[in-house]
Structures are given as structure tokens and as C-alpha cells.
Amino acid sequence: MPTFSIQTLGCRANQADSEQLRQILLGAGFLEVPFGSPADCAIVNTCTVTGEADRKSRQTLRRASRQAGTVVATGCGITRRGGLQALPGAVLKLAPESREQVLELLGASGCPGGTALRHGLQAARSRALLKVQEGCDHFCSYCIVPYVRGRSRSTPAQALVEGARRLEEAGHREIVLTGIHLAVWGRDLPGRPDLADLLDRLLERTRQVRFRLSSIEPMSFPHRILERMARFPDRVCPHLHLALQHASDALLKRMRRDYTWAEYDLLARDFLGSVPGACLTTDVLVGFPGETQADFEVLTDRLRTLPFLHLHVFAYSPRKGTAAALYPDQVPEIIRKTRSEQVIRLGERLARAVRHRFRGRVRPVLVERAADRAGEWLGTADNFLSVRLPGPPALLGRIVPVRLGREEDGLLRGLLVGEEFALGR
Ligand code: SF4
Known part of the structure; x- marks a missing residue:
């Protein structure tokens, strides 16, 4: 199964673009691996908002070139006024507005892909x-x-x-x-x-x-x-x-x-x-x-x-x-x-x-991923508080009512106090 990784720099617009690229690649049968692991293809979504952002984008592209057979640079850094006109190594450019063409670009470059089944290991779809x-x-x-x-x-x-x-x-x-x-x-x-x-x-x-x-x-x-x-x-x-x-x-x-x-x-x-x-x-x-x-x-x-x-x-x-x-x-x-x-x-x-x-209050929490301790989950409350709670794997991807407790490493510990939230209207 061909593999890919994505690293996103910059704003949430870039995150949204990366999400779209991720869906296209997963849909084509690629398996996502963490950025930093060996992969057939690494995508770097660059940011050019400051000189420092350019430097980080360049550094990330160099890192990607050491890990992946094919490296694709996209995002603001490669646009006409972006700061990454001369890219390090043999890096392919994908204009942000041409995201849909990522498979053609990879195909033309000889990157493997497109045949294997979609894999279920991708990040939670919550x-x-x-x-x-x-x-x-x-x-x-x-x-x-x-x-x-x-x-x-x-x-x-x-x-x-x-x-x-x-x-x-x-x-x-x-x-x-x-x-x-x-x-x-x-x-x-x-x-x-x-x-x-x-x-x-x-x-x-x-x-x-x-x-x-x-x-x-x-x-x-x-x-x-x-x-x-x-x-x-x-x-x-x-x-x-x-x-x-x-x-x-x-x-x-x-x-x-x-x-x-x-x-x-x-x-x-x-x-x-x-x-x-x-x-x-x-x-x-x-x-x-x-x-x-x-x-x-x-x-x-x-x-x-x-x-x-x-x-x-x-x-x-x-x-x-x-x-x-x-x-x-x-x-x-x-x-x-x-x-x-x-x-x-x-x-x-x-x-x-x-x-x-917010300690002692109940908030609806979207359970997003496993915590580092077995049997515990991380989620985000409606008002953006980060929460850690114990519970069964079935909680993953659901919005559940959670009573918020003491603080631990920047998160609030929570306890489940009811069934999945039925969203109104
Ligand atoms: S110029 Fe830049 S910082 Fe200002 S509103 Fe537009 S995107 Fe935001």
C-alpha cells in the first residue's frame, strides 16, 4: 500500500487545504503515516506569512526530502509572490488551487499509488x-x-x-x-x-x-x-x-x-x-x-x-x-x-x-483520539476546553456530556455523565 505524510504550516486555511489533499489521497488508497516516518510521498503545505515562516517551510521541505521518495510543496510559499521560488532538492510544486490534480502530479512523477484499498488507520474522522x-x-x-x-x-x-x-x-x-x-x-x-x-x-x-x-x-x-x-x-x-x-x-x-x-x-x-x-x-x-x-x-x-x-x-x-x-x-x-x-x-x-x-460544569465534548494512557481519550468541549476522560473505545467520534474536573497538564479531567448528545434542530 503506498504511503503519504503531510506537514501543514501556517493558518487554518492551509489546514483546510491539507484536509482536502488528505481525503483525495486516502480515497485513492494511500495510507497516511506520521510526518517524519519513511513514506512514498510527503506533502509540505508551506506558509509565507513572515520571513520566519519561509525559513520553517524550507527546513520542513529539506526534512521531507530525506524521508520520502516524492516530495510535494503546496501552499502560499510556492505561489508567484511566495518566498520559496527556489525549492530545495527535487520538489514538485502543486498550486493551492490545483489540489484536485495531486494524483495526476504524483502519477506523472512515478510515485506509487492508486490501487490499494483505503486503510482505516487514518486520524479520527470526528x-x-x-x-x-x-x-x-x-x-x-x-x-x-x-x-x-x-x-x-x-x-x-x-x-x-x-x-x-x-x-x-x-x-x-x-x-x-x-x-x-x-x-x-x-x-x-x-x-x-x-x-x-x-x-x-x-x-x-x-x-x-x-x-x-x-x-x-x-x-x-x-x-x-x-x-x-x-x-x-x-x-x-x-x-x-x-x-x-x-x-x-x-x-x-x-x-x-x-x-x-x-x-x-x-x-x-x-x-x-x-x-x-x-x-x-x-x-x-x-x-x-x-x-x-x-x-x-x-x-x-x-x-x-x-x-x-x-x-x-x-x-x-x-x-x-x-x-x-x-x-x-x-x-x-x-x-x-x-x-x-x-x-x-x-x-x-x-x-x-x-x-x-469551568470545573464542576458539564459540557458536550467531542471525543477525538486515544490519550497516551490506555482506556483514556482526548476530546474538545464545545467552548474549546481540552478534556481527558476515561471510557470505552466506543466513545471515539461521539459528542458526549462530560463533567469537568481538576486540571492536569493543560487539560481538564472529565467524567462521562450521560449518553451521546442528540443535537437539536
Ligand atoms: S491581511 Fe493578512 S492578517 Fe490581515 S486580515 Fe488579511 S489575511 Fe488576515
């Missing part, structure tokens, strides 16, 4: 990504994505409903809606629907899945979403990954983010106050050009005022081709690193406080 939007028109000053992924394009609702139904029929219980700039879905479609309209269609035409929004920008955030979360608590996950990046208004302006801390704070509090059980996670970009010690203190002081369950912290690194790479007041690397470590530690403290608040 959660799936559904990409609803591609590209971005926003041009944040640090970001190369609008140059490499082009203008914002939304997939029409009907195609997404069909995609969601297929995922539901394939046994997925959670569908994550992803996009490069998810908040603007629908703006380019007739009638200019928004994400709340899309959710209405998806909820009507599916029964056994819950929906989660992936990373979303506060600019153009469709407020009606909050009402859907509150009204359909078992079908729309009460979780937002609302990308903040910074809390100093001066820095937000230089990043061209088009909101102030006060506006972000208001939106976050609206969400937390109107959606029961809600949890908030975010991205933070530290060490952006011009960030003074005072700006950094504003950032950490303000982060402390919201109950973040997770801070995804990036230390800024300049990306050629973006406006910010030319800003004169770059922050020295050692300061960027020290500041990002400080914010990571702050994030851990904030997360512990949020987890503590």
Missing part, C-alpha cells in the same frame, strides 16, 4: 474543516497573504451546504468553518449574505453536526453570529478565536488593523456576556516595528483584563514585500523573543484561570 472563503483584501501591514492568495472570494452557500452534508454523511460530528478572512464571507455574493445567513442554511440542512468558526478578524465581524450561538447552543460552538494582534491603539494603527482596543474589548465582552459558556482565544503579535516598552506594557495590562483561554503568540519577523518590512524602527530580535516568552507565560496563567472557572 472533526472536519470546511473552507468557505479564500483570499483577503485587507492588507495588514505585516501580512503577505493578500499578495499571495489574491482578493477575497466566497464559496456560494449552496456548495457549502452540499460540502457540509457530505462531511456529515462521512461521519464527522463537528465542522469548522475556515477562511483566510472568514468575517467577510458573502460580501462578494449576490444579496451580500453574511456568516449568520450561512449558518442558518447549514443548520437547516444538517442534523448531526455542530459548527465552529475558525480564526476570525474583529474587522467586519458579523454580530448576528452571537445571536445564533446563543440560540443554538448545541449546534454552534460558543467559541471565538478573535484575532487581536495587539492592544496598543498606536500599534494597531501601524498594523493597519482598523479597530481600537476599546472596540475589540466591547465585542469580546458582548460575546462573553451573551453566549452561555463562551470561551475566547486569540492571536498576539509581539515585537512589531515601533513597539516600545510602554506599548508592550499596555498590551500585557490589557490582555490581563479578558479571560483568554489561549493566546497564540507570534514574535514579529519581517516579510519581504510587506509594508512593515520597510518600517525603520524594527525591534531587536532578542527583545522580540523575550517579550513573546513573557506573553506566552501570561497566556498560560490566563488559561489556567479560565479552566478553573
Whole structure:
């Protein structure tokens, strides 16, 4: 049986693309093996959002060349404006929009495949990504994505409903809606629907899945979403990954983010106050050009005022081709690193406080994979808390009510308190 591995760098849009590639290869009879194991084919989904992302993509491709007969590079790094024009070794390029042609590409390169039966060892089929939007028109000053992924394009609702139904029929219980700039879905479609309209269609035409929004920008955030979360608590996950990046208004302006801390704070509090059980996670970009010690203190002081369950912290690194790479007041690397470590530690403290608040409560948990201890399982609650629970293998892939207990290594221990969740509406 031919084997493949995939390594995905960068954002959730890349994760969604990788998921599609994975399904094509599994469907053709390939067996997935962990990245790092010998394989007939290794796919590296590259990211070019910063210079550091380019470096990591290149390094991953070199690693893949040592493990696999055929290496395929896809993602933003290989597009016209991407940073990986000269690829290491004999690497095949697959444009992100040509994912469907992966088998032809492999066939033409002599990579084995296509005949063996589909294997059942692939990762649990519980959660799936559904990409609803591609590209971005926003041009944040640090970001190369609008140059490499082009203008914002939304997939029409009907195609997404069909995609969601297929995922539901394939046994997925959670569908994550992803996009490069998810908040603007629908703006380019007739009638200019928004994400709340899309959710209405998806909820009507599916029964056994819950929906989660992936990373979303506060600019153009469709407020009606909050009402859907509150009204359909078992079908729309009460979780937002609302990308903040910074809390100093001066820095937000230089990043061209088009909101102030006060506006972000208001939106976050609206969400937390109107959606029961809600949890908030975010991205933070530290060490952006011009960030003074005072700006950094504003950032950490303000982060402390919201109950973040997770801070995804990036230390800024300049990306050629973006406006910010030319800003004169770059922050020295050692300061960027020290500041990002400080914010990571702050994030851990904030997360512990949020987890503590949920102890003793019952949440619907999607059981996703086996834990390292026999007879234990790992899962994700609707509000994104990570949970470890004991139980039979039959729990895998199901949404079950779990009472949350004490914290252990960043997870909450849970106990099953009932039967599989029947999702309403
Ligand atoms: S919204 Fe900003 S950070 Fe996000 S993809 Fe667009 S330009 Fe990049």
C-alpha cells in the first residue's frame, strides 16, 4: 500500500487545504503515516506569512526530502509572490488551487499509488474543516497573504451546504468553518449574505453536526453570529478565536488593523456576556516595528483584563514585500523573543484561570483520539476546553456530556455523565 505524510504550516486555511489533499489521497488508497516516518510521498503545505515562516517551510521541505521518495510543496510559499521560488532538492510544486490534480502530479512523477484499498488507520474522522472563503483584501501591514492568495472570494452557500452534508454523511460530528478572512464571507455574493445567513442554511440542512468558526478578524465581524450561538447552543460552538494582534491603539494603527482596543474589548465582552459558556482565544503579535516598552506594557495590562483561554503568540519577523518590512524602527530580535516568552507565560496563567472557572460544569465534548494512557481519550468541549476522560473505545467520534474536573497538564479531567448528545434542530 503506498504511503503519504503531510506537514501543514501556517493558518487554518492551509489546514483546510491539507484536509482536502488528505481525503483525495486516502480515497485513492494511500495510507497516511506520521510526518517524519519513511513514506512514498510527503506533502509540505508551506506558509509565507513572515520571513520566519519561509525559513520553517524550507527546513520542513529539506526534512521531507530525506524521508520520502516524492516530495510535494503546496501552499502560499510556492505561489508567484511566495518566498520559496527556489525549492530545495527535487520538489514538485502543486498550486493551492490545483489540489484536485495531486494524483495526476504524483502519477506523472512515478510515485506509487492508486490501487490499494483505503486503510482505516487514518486520524479520527470526528472533526472536519470546511473552507468557505479564500483570499483577503485587507492588507495588514505585516501580512503577505493578500499578495499571495489574491482578493477575497466566497464559496456560494449552496456548495457549502452540499460540502457540509457530505462531511456529515462521512461521519464527522463537528465542522469548522475556515477562511483566510472568514468575517467577510458573502460580501462578494449576490444579496451580500453574511456568516449568520450561512449558518442558518447549514443548520437547516444538517442534523448531526455542530459548527465552529475558525480564526476570525474583529474587522467586519458579523454580530448576528452571537445571536445564533446563543440560540443554538448545541449546534454552534460558543467559541471565538478573535484575532487581536495587539492592544496598543498606536500599534494597531501601524498594523493597519482598523479597530481600537476599546472596540475589540466591547465585542469580546458582548460575546462573553451573551453566549452561555463562551470561551475566547486569540492571536498576539509581539515585537512589531515601533513597539516600545510602554506599548508592550499596555498590551500585557490589557490582555490581563479578558479571560483568554489561549493566546497564540507570534514574535514579529519581517516579510519581504510587506509594508512593515520597510518600517525603520524594527525591534531587536532578542527583545522580540523575550517579550513573546513573557506573553506566552501570561497566556498560560490566563488559561489556567479560565479552566478553573469551568470545573464542576458539564459540557458536550467531542471525543477525538486515544490519550497516551490506555482506556483514556482526548476530546474538545464545545467552548474549546481540552478534556481527558476515561471510557470505552466506543466513545471515539461521539459528542458526549462530560463533567469537568481538576486540571492536569493543560487539560481538564472529565467524567462521562450521560449518553451521546442528540443535537437539536
Ligand atoms: S486580515 Fe490581515 S492578517 Fe488576515 S489575511 Fe488579511 S491581511 Fe493578512
